[in-house]
Amino acid sequence: MANKEIPYKIYLEESEMPKKWYNVRADMANKPAPLLNPGTLKPMTAEELGVVFCDELVQQELNDTDAWIDIPEEIVNFYKMYRPSPLVRAYCLEKKLQTPAKIYYKFEGNNTSGSHKLNSAIAQAYYAKQQGLKGVTTETGAGQWGTALSMACAYLDLDCKVYMVKVSYEQKPFRREVMRTYGASVTPSPSETTEVGRRILREHPGTTGSLGCAISEAVEVATSHEGYRYVLGSVLNQVLLHQSVIGLEAKTAMDKYGIKPDVIIGCAGGGSNLGGLISPFMGEMLRGEADYHFIAVEPASCPSFTRGKFLYDFCDTGKICPLAKMYTLGSGFIPSANHAGGLRFHGMSSTLSQLYHDGLMEARAVEQTSVFEAAEQFARIEGILPAPESSHAIRVAIDEALKCKETGEEKTILFGLTGTGYFDMVAYEKFHNGEMSDYIPSDEDLQAGFDGIPRFPGNE
Amino acid sequence: MANKEIPYKIYLEESEMPKKWYNVRADMANKPAPLLNPGTLKPMTAEELGVVFCDELVQQELNDTDAWIDIPEEIVNFYKMYRPSPLVRAYCLEKKLQTPAKIYYKFEGNNTSGSHKLNSAIAQAYYAKQQGLKGVTTETGAGQWGTALSMACAYLDLDCKVYMVKVSYEQKPFRREVMRTYGASVTPSPSETTEVGRRILREHPGTTGSLGCAISEAVEVATSHEGYRYVLGSVLNQVLLHQSVIGLEAKTAMDKYGIKPDVIIGCAGGGSNLGGLISPFMGEMLRGEADYHFIAVEPASCPSFTRGKFLYDFCDTGKICPLAKMYTLGSGFIPSANHAGGLRFHGMSSTLSQLYHDGLMEARAVEQTSVFEAAEQFARIEGILPAPESSHAIRVAIDEALKCKETGEEKTILFGLTGTGYFDMVAYEKFHNGEMSDYIPSDEDLQAGFDGIPRFPGNE
Numbered sequence: 013m014a015n016k017e018i019p020y021k022i023y024l025e026e027s028e029m030p031k032k033w034y035n036v037r038a039d040m041a042n043k044p045a046p047l048l049n050p051g052t053l054k055p056m057t058a059e060e061l062g063v064v065f066c067d068e069l070v071q072q073e074l075n076d077t078d079a080w081i082d083i084p085e086e087i088v089n090f091y092k093m094y095r096p097s098p099l100v101r102a103y104c105l106e107k108k109l110q111t112p113a114k115i116y117y118k119f120e121g122n123n124t125s126g127s128h129k130l131n132s133a134i135a136q137a138y139y140a141k142q143q144g145l146k147g148v149t150t151e152t153g154a155g156q157w158g159t160a161l162s163m164a165c166a167y168l169d170l171d172c173k174v175y176m177v178k179v180s181y182e183q184k185p186f187r188r189e190v191m192r193t194y195g196a197s198v199t200p201s202p203s204e205t206t207e208v209g210r211r212i213l214r215e216h217p218g219t220t221g222s223l224g225c226a227i228s229e230a231v232e233v234a235t236s237h238e239g240y241r242y243v244l245g246s247v248l249n250q251v252l253l254h255q256s257v258i259g260l261e262a263k264t265a266m267d268k269y270g271i272k273p274d275v276i277i278g279c280a281g282g283g284s285n286l287g288g289l290i291s292p293f294m295g296e297m298l299r300g301e302a303d304y305h306f307i308a309v310e311p312a313s314c315p316s317f318t319r320g321k322f323l324y325d326f327c328d329t330g331k332i333c334p335l336a337k338m339y340t341l342g343s344g345f346i347p348s349a350n351h352a353g354g355l356r357f358h359g360m361s362s363t364l365s366q367l368y369h370d371g372l373m374e375a376r377a378v379e380q381t382s383v384f385e386a387a388e389q390f391a392r393i394e395g396i397l398p399a400p401e402s403s404h405a406i407r408v409a410i411d412e413a414l415k416c417k418e419t420g421e422e423k424t425i426l427f428g429l430t431g432t433g434y435f436d437m438v439a440y441e442k443f444h445n446g447e448m449s450d451y452i453p454s455d456e457d458l459q460a461g462f463d464g465i466p467r468f469p470g471n472e
Numbered sequence: 473m474a475n476k477e478i479p480y481k482i483y484l485e486e487s488e489m490p491k492k493w494y495n496v497r498a499d500m501a502n503k504p505a506p507l508l509n510p511g512t513l514k515p516m517t518a519e520e521l522g523v524v525f526c527d528e529l530v531q532q533e534l535n536d537t538d539a540w541i542d543i544p545e546e547i548v549n550f551y552k553m554y555r556p557s558p559l560v561r562a563y564c565l566e567k568k569l570q571t572p573a574k575i576y577y578k579f580e581g582n583n584t585s586g587s588h589k590l591n592s593a594i595a596q597a598y599y600a601k602q603q604g605l606k607g608v609t610t611e612t613g614a615g616q617w618g619t620a621l622s623m624a625c626a627y628l629d630l631d632c633k634v635y636m637v638k639v640s641y642e643q644k645p646f647r648r649e650v651m652r653t654y655g656a657s658v659t660p661s662p663s664e665t666t667e668v669g670r671r672i673l674r675e676h677p678g679t680t681g682s683l684g685c686a687i688s689e690a691v692e693v694a695t696s697h698e699g700y701r702y703v704l705g706s707v708l709n710q711v712l713l714h715q716s717v718i719g720l721e722a723k724t725a726m727d728k729y730g731i732k733p734d735v736i737i738g739c740a741g742g743g744s745n746l747g748g749l750i751s752p753f754m755g756e757m758l759r760g761e762a763d764y765h766f767i768a769v770e771p772a773s774c775p776s777f778t779r780g781k782f783l784y785d786f787c788d789t790g791k792i793c794p795l796a797k798m799y800t801l802g803s804g805f806i807p808s809a810n811h812a813g814g815l816r817f818h819g820m821s822s823t824l825s826q827l828y829h830d831g832l833m834e835a836r837a838v839e840q841t842s843v844f845e846a847a848e849q850f851a852r853i854e855g856i857l858p859a860p861e862s863s864h865a866i867r868v869a870i871d872e873a874l875k876c877k878e879t880g881e882e883k884t885i886l887f888g889l890t891g892t893g894y895f896d897m898v899a900y901e902k903f904h905n906g907e908m909s910d911y912i913p914s915d916e917d918l919q920a921g922f923d924g925i926p927r928f929p930g931n932e
Contacts, residue, residue: 019486019552020486021552026479026480092479092481093480093854093855122582123855124851124857124892124894126894166851167564167852167853186646186894186897186898186901189897189900189904190857190897192901193848388653391654392623392626392653392654395553395583395584395623395627397650434894437645437650440649441646444652444653
């Protein structure tokens with residue numbers, strides 16, 4: 013098949029869709045560090061985690077030995093409503109850039125949540141339903157995860173309570189209505205509805221919120237209401253596991269046409285898309301079967317990889333969650349309200365953190381006006397209006413393609429186009445009006461966050 | 473292939489995409505009546521039409537003999553960026569409705585314009601570019617057509633001036649930003665920028681606008697600026713021609729799996745989606761090769777087919793356009809601002825009007841709250857948040873499926889899901905808040921529109 017003409021969009025047959033998720037941890041020599049109980053500083057047990065998370069998801073969270081996990085048939089069927097997602101050859105972009113590089117993107121935005129988040133939302137909602145729960149709670153930043161979870165819960169007839177980072181709630185008034193269409197309740201965070209929310213509001217009056225705050229509130233509600241559990245759209249191992257469908261589909265499609273990517277690029281907030289996209293490729297590299305150049309792209313205003321510390325930290329601002337070992341800006345870090353493009357989480361997936369720490373991945377921080385320039389350029393050439401988050405990956409994909417133009421290298425670039433920007437028009441408007449600025453935290457700005465990292469022996 | 477298992481989504485290969493558009497007029501015994509010059513009441517010549525429209529599009533407009541028109545390669549390649557669109561088997565909806573009916577929909581919303589409008593936008597922009605024009609002008613109602621044209625013009629580097637119906641401009645603040653992302657200029661209509669706009673504002677102060685007004689303004693600008701022509705997103709024969717890709721793809725996909733639809737349903741504003749979807753099926757019926765039940769669905773608040781008159785009328789409120797013979801509420805008809813769901817045009821495609829007049833099609837009017845009920849139900853079950861326009865077709869598809877449940881008939885239903893509702897959240901919010909009401913014009917309400925239909929011998 014290697015010489016078959018490559019279409020603009022490669023769609024797999026439904027029969028070619030993955031039947032199992034791939035668990036990259038199984039192939040890692042250095043496993044990601046376990047979650048710790050912040051009281052005892054001992055690894056969280058399944059029982060302890062079961063207070064917050066659904067039982068089956070706890071098993072997936074702790075499982076770092078099985079490389080393949082069956083996808084339940086009901087989830088496969090739900091996937092079929094919006095998957096396989098297309099692997100797109102960016103012929104028009106290549107031509108416009110006059111690059112010898114071949115550019116591909118895996119487009120996850122063709123569903124109403126507008127992003128890849130639905131891949132894990134349906135899995136988590138499914139296991140909650142299986143366990144006989146009444147509902148789930150969660151946080152959402154840009155709103156994509158909240159929308160995805162609302163959709164999954166509507167489908168399965170589960171209650172869904174969403175805490176939405178206040179700045180997004182205000183910037184994206186219509187996101188709330190979409191979630192409402194799917195029957196979810198949405199509360200701007202921090203709120204007065206929880207103890208931790210009230211505390212954060214006292215300590216930081218006028219805060220525009222952060223994912224960390226919203227997580228604390230959602231966890232509090234889940235653990236204080238009978239029949240509820242908390243679910244999370246990124247960061248966790250289980251989420252990377254579910255998101256491996258992105259990479260598995262991409263790899264199957266590329267293998268089918270004899271394409272081997274040289275560079276694989278993804279935006280990184282908590283790491284769900286990046287982890288999902290690269291997992292099967294990283295697996296090959298870990299097993300010594302292939303070699304790839306992975307690039308994680310993060311906003312310069314929330315630079316967990318490039319300026320964070322690799323330490324145990326809370327996943328939430330309220331410090332009620334377990335400790336995860338990860339690249340972190342400190343759970344006290346709250347990104348500038350000026351920053352429009354999602355990816356506002358202070359930490360990063362433990363799995364990706366370990367891979368980065370082991371030198372298996374590069375990370376780059378990019379500034380938001382250059383991200384929106386890339387977004388607009390991409391929209392006009394490729395027709396898809398991208399989410400600001402996804403546009404971080406576009407920025408670096410274009411940069412890499414332009415490097416190829418200089419060097420003449422015919423590299424094959426694959427990037428994750430995680431979603432669409434239809435609910436981000438306030439940010440686009442700012443950009444069009446020249447009202448968007450860049451914010452790069454100084455070392456002093458970052459210090460406040462680092463002060464919040466818990467200190468204990470071995471975590472300095 | 474007849475017994476092959478039918479996937480959730482049927483995607484054609486790029487090689488199976490249509491290379492020619494199908495011109496249903498060629499197979500009609502009773503051709504649609506020609507456009508008339510309102511001054512002479514004689515059929516518009518190519519030369520006269522060439523003042524307003526691009527030359528090649530004039531040829532397509534007048535051509536009622538050639539059944540197949542080649543799609544230029546550049547347009548085929550643009551189509552490949554977002555087509556083929558999926559033909560979806562609504563397994564989940566069928567199950568939820570417990571109907572023996574088999575429901576399919578052709579989903580045209582997976583592109584940034586959010587609808588099928590892009591199919592004709594790229595064609596019209598392409599011919600304008602070929603003719604060496606500087607730019608094009610147009611009107612937009614819900615904003616889908618304007619967005620589509622902006623995308624096509626950005627791709628081809630053409631200037632794009634959009635007149636947007638004022639009520640939509642206000643209800644859809646972010647649509648403007650999307651068009652701006654694609655470099656278009658957007659003016660709410662009626663406006664002070666044109667003579668006809670100023671006149672309409674004098675005569676109807678406080679009007680929320682209508683497609684008819686916006687058309688008048690866009691035509692005035694096109695004909696008074698060197699190097700510009702006017703393009704229209706619906707109603708015209710050329711648009712139905714371009715939109716035939718919808719039906720052609722649907723038919724190829726169905727034939728591939730041995731599926732024959734019994735009922736084919738589309739929403740009808742100006743007729744572009746309905747005409748495009750049904751064309752190849754209607755062609756078979758006209759040639760006596762097959763039999764189908766076609767249903768046009770229109771809003772009860774703008775009921776051109778079901779309560780209009782089949783007469784020559786202006787396509788625009790300002791009465792500067794040629795006369796078209798069509799089902800019309802009168803060019804003076806301005807739909808209630810209360811009506812949220814697009815499909816606000818007073819008239820209807822001449823081709824569809826003739827087919828309806830000849831008894832080849834049924835028409836139904838539906839009320840908007842029942843449309844939004846169907847929209848929400850569909851969103852929760854099938855995952856896609858539909859445009860209000862498209863939801864008119866969903867309403868009737870569900871009604872037909874429920875009839876099958878009563879009678880036990882295993883009908884195969886095909887409907888057009890023209891687009892997504894991501895920019896319609898103001899309307900959804902109204903619906904959620906119980907603030908949406910239905911408006912059905914009384915006969916007296918309609919009289920004002922009918923008074924505006926031009927009177928001349930044979931047009932009474």
